[in-house]
Amino acid sequence: MEKTWNNKAWFMVLPVLVLVAFSAVIPLMTVVNYSVQDTFGNNEFFWAGTDWFLDVLESDRFWDALTRNLIFSAIILAIEIPLGIVIALNMPKKGIGVPICLVLMALPLLIPWNVVGTIWQVFGRVDIGLLGRTLATLGINYNYVQNPLDAWVTLIIMDVWHWTSLVVLLCYAGLVSIPDAYYQAAKIDGASRWSVFRYIQLPKMKRVLLIAFLLRFMDSFMIYTEPFVVTGGGPGNSTTFLSIDLVKMAIGQFDLGPAAALSIIYFLIILLLSWIFYTVMTTSDAQG
Amino acid sequence: MDFSWMAWTLPTALFFLAIALMLVGMGVWEYVSPGGNPRVGVLRFETTRGDRLFVSLLGSAFIHLAWLGLVGANLWWALALSAIYAIGVFRYV
Structure with missing residues (x-):
């Protein structure tokens, strides 16, 4: 079929542009405007220049929260991506097991973030929670309200429980799209299980893994609701991520200028890291 | 229409105007020379001129x-450095 070029088709994109303008561009412009001004409410603003950016860059609070965010995302990716691949590889490809597994995998994804946080907040409590009580009965000193390490472990297990399914479903979609002929050829060649994974399944999953990697990185880097519900950023500031710090600054303290400056820096960091990941993974995909 | 809630200032308006002009300029460039001029530069992967603008703007922000x-609040030197960086990106990336 011959392809026809019609520039009027660009008008079909206009509704999306309008939507993006209202949902992203105008709010972003407003945040930039706020970041260079100070306000005490009543729609009155005073020019502050780059003061808020300097304040953010010089504050330990920002660098500590950023470090926590990076560590959290690195741990999440290191667990969820391999675990998702392993589960997807072991899921049935035919029969009644397929819909059962898919529904079970989809269940955590259907639960709203604040509900997930509440579930784990109760689940981990030493006085009434199943996990907390069980660990206490076993003699393990676990208390996510007082111990920073316990708080981190709880948040990581919660995120793994909530989001590994996404990686599983994406990997599974990649796996079922591989034609049987590939496996038959591998069998004739006497390929080992590892060779089948390395040379057939992994290359076919590369694209979906790229999506899974990016989605999980961006989501974990921007995580807010679940840790806020479970730990509220504590104990101390041990689980205060950038997003939690941002809300404390903007809504708790009503420091809109510094919060806007922090938002822009936060946005730029996510943009940079996502671009690096995307470029590295698409480039290696094109080469290999 | 009242846009006072957006808290506009002259510097931020000029900033967004400059970004908008760059995007319009890129549109005109694409119209005159379609295809995005893809090439493999010093980063060893293919970039179009849109990619190069993105890299220039993101790099300039950082x-x-x-x-x-590290230096101080006088950003004119940073602007000059960013312009040199952007020229470098469009020339070699």
Whole structure:
């Protein structure tokens, strides 16, 4: 079929542009405007220049929260991506097991973030929670309200429980799209299980893994609701991520200028890291 | 229509105007020379001129932040450095 070029088709994109303008561009412009001004409410603003950016860059609070965010995302990716691949590889490809597994995998994804946080907040409590009580009965000193390490472990297990399914479903979609002929050829060649994974399944999953990697990185880097519900950023500031710090600054303290400056820096960091990941993974995909 | 809630200032308006003009300029460039001029530069992967603009703008933002944090609040030198960086990106990336 011959392809026809019609520039009027660009008008079909206009509704999306309008939507993006209202949902992203105008709010972003407003945040930039706020970041260079100070306000005490009543729609009155005073020019502050780059003061808020300097304040953010010089504050330990920002660098500590950023470090926590990076560590959290690195741990999440290191667990969820391999675990998702392993589960997807072991899921049935035919029969009644397929819909059962898919529904079970989809269940955590259907639960709203604040509900997930509440579930784990109760689940981990030493006085009434199943996990907390069980660990206490076993003699393990676990208390996510007082111990920073316990708080981190709880948040990581919660995120793994909530989001590994996404990686599983994406990997599974990649796996079922591989034609049987590939496996038959591998069998004739006497390929080992590892060779089948390395040379057939992994290359076919590369694209979906790229999506899974990016989605999980961006989501974990921007995580807010679940840790806020479970730990509220504590104990101390041990689980205060950038997003939690941002809300404390903007809504708790009503420091809109510094919060806007922090938002822009936060946005730029996510943009940079996502671009690096995307470029590295698409480039290696094109080469290999 | 009242846009006072957006808290506009002249510098931020000029900033967004400059970004908008760049995007219009890129549109005109694409119209005159379609295809995005893809090539493999010093980063060893293919970039179009749109990619190069993105890299220039993102890099410039970090140059300004680094200048602010390490040198001081006078950002004119950071702007000059960003312009040189952008020329370098469009020439070699």
